[in-house]
Amino acid sequence: MAAAPGVRFPVFGLVRLLGLASATAIIVWAVHFRGGMAFSSETDKLLIFNVHPVLMLIGLVVLNGEALLAYKTVPGTKKLKKLVHLALQFLAMLLSLIGLWTVWKFHNEREIDHLYTLHSWLGLSCIIFFSLQWATGFYTFWYPGGSRSGRASLLPWHVFFGLFLYVLAIATSVSGLLEKSIFMQSTKMIGRFSTEALFMNSLGMLLLLLGALVILAVVSPGAGKIDTYRGSSE
Secondary structure: OOOOOOOOOHHHHHHHHHHHHHHHHHHHHHHHHHOOOOOOOOOOOOHHHHHHHHHHHHHHHHHHHHHHHHHHHOOOOOOHHHHHHHHHHHHHHOOOOOHHHHHHHHHHHHHOOOOHHHHHHHHHHHHHHHHHHHHHHHHHHHHOOHHHHHHHHHHHHHHHHHHHHHHHHHHHHHHHHHHHHHHHOOOOOOOOOHHHHHHHHHHHHHHHHHHHHHHHHOOOOOOOOOOOOOOOOO
C-alpha cells in the first residue's frame, strides 16, 4: 500500500493563508458585489440569502479545516488539542445551522421551493452528517467517553468520515457558487465574463486548492511534529 506523501513546504501556513483568503473573498462577494447582508429585510430579500454562503463557507470549510488540523497545529496537551478540535467544529456547526436557517427563510419569503437542486441535497446532507459526527465524537471521545476499546474501534471511522465530510463541504460550496453564477447569468444579472462571474469562478478554484492542502496536511506524516489523530482515542 502506498504511503502518504511527505510535505516539505509550510503547508499549515498555506492552509491558513488560503482559508483567510477564501473567507475574505466570500465576504467581499456578499458585500461588494451583492450589496450586503441582513437577517431580515423588507426591501431586498437577497440580502437575507447573502448571509447563507458566507456562514456556510466560513463554518464548514475554513473553521472545519482548522479543526481537522488541530491535533497537528495546536501546542499543549492532548486534551487541549481535543478541546480545540471539538470547539472549532461546534462553532462550524452553529454557523452552518444559522446559514441553513437564512436560506430557508429567504425561500419562504420569496415563495421558492425548497430542496429541488443537487446543491441543496448536498448541503443538507453535509449539515446532518456533520452534526451527527460531532455528537458521536463528543459522546465517545470527550463526555462521558466510551471504553478504551470502543474509542480505538471508532477512531479510524471518525477520521474517515471527518475527511469525507470536509470533501463534501468543498463540493457543496463549489456547486453553490456554480448554481448561483449560472442563475445570475441566466437572468441577465451578470455577464458570462463579468468581473463578478470571474471572481466567483476564482473563489471556486481557491476552495479546491484549500481542500487539497488541508487533506494533504492531515494525511502526510511529514506535516507537523504530531500525527493528526494518533493516540487521540486515549
